[in-house]
Amino acid sequence: MDEHDDALRSRRALLKNGLVLGATLAVPGAVSAATRRLTQQDLRAVATPPLPAAAPRVAAQPITSPRVVRPELLRRAMAALDRHGRQLANRDRIAIADMAAPSSQPRFHIVDLVGGRSQSFLVAHGSGSDPSHTGFLKRFSNDPGSNASSEGAFLTADYYVGKHGRSQRLIGLDATNNNALARAIVVHSAWYANPDMIRSHGMLGRSQGCFAVGEDDLSRVFAALGPGRMIYSDKI
Known part of the structure; x- marks a missing residue:
């Protein structure tokens, strides 16, 4: 009975560890997030986002419409x-x-x-x-x-x-x-x-x-x- 109980407990532990490992693999970074605090390095952007394009410069137009005076x-x-x-x-x-x-x-x-x-x-x-x-x-x-x-x-x-x-x-x-x-x-x-x-x-x-x-x-x-x-x- 003792050997049977030991084998049963071993199988249960293996099954539990497998479930934990599976959950960890399904959520990347879960282990690291749980084991250490975020730093400024973690918050730094991977790449600098591109700046918005400058608005094109528009030349001043005559004050009257060409439809009125050519x-x-x-x-x-x-x-x-x-x-x-x-x-x-x-x-x-x-x-x-x-x-x-x-x-x-x-x-x-x-x-x-x-x-x-x-x-x-x-x-x-x-x-x-x-x-x-x-x-x-x-x-x-x-x-x-x-x-x-x-x-x-x-x-x-x-x-x-x-x-x-x-x-x-x-x-x-x-x-x-x-x-x-x-x-x-x-x-x-x-x-x-x-x-x-x-x-x-x-x-x-x-x-x-x-x-x-x-x-x-x-x-x-x-x-x-x-x-x-x-x-x-x-x-x-």
Whole structure:
């Protein structure tokens, strides 16, 4: 009986040790965790995690959307603003006449350089610039009696009341438009620059070279433009 009991106890001990060993193998590190405390070495990262990628640098964009003023035209207007800056009392707003667009489109853009907003209006070109009345400006001229629109930078001057009602004088700042004051090239309103002309004729009428805007738009144009600012007119 004693030998049988000893053998039974030995088998039970072997079975117990096997279960303990199996549990230990199933949970790696269980023995070490139970036998010693964690150190700073244990808590150190195995590898340094990669740093987040730096945000890409974005170049400053023009304050106006290319959908309003075409980028190349805007660049030319801003270059003219820098070139004639000393002659301008105010550089917070400019007007840009995109004479590559037809007269049926709002192509007289008044751009707020501070707030980054713009307003667009219909504007007529001169009959001498479009003799066949196609709705597209064909050529510029600075010649007296040409009845054509001129290209370049204009300085907005004083207001007056003339044959076209309320008007604003313009001073040509470039060799391509320096006869503007003598030619009486001004900003004024006209019935032939109203939107209903597009509905009935598909285009605006023509001026004698002036920037003629719609009768209902004149007050807003004068309020936004004012004296001492620049109008830039070009076709590119």
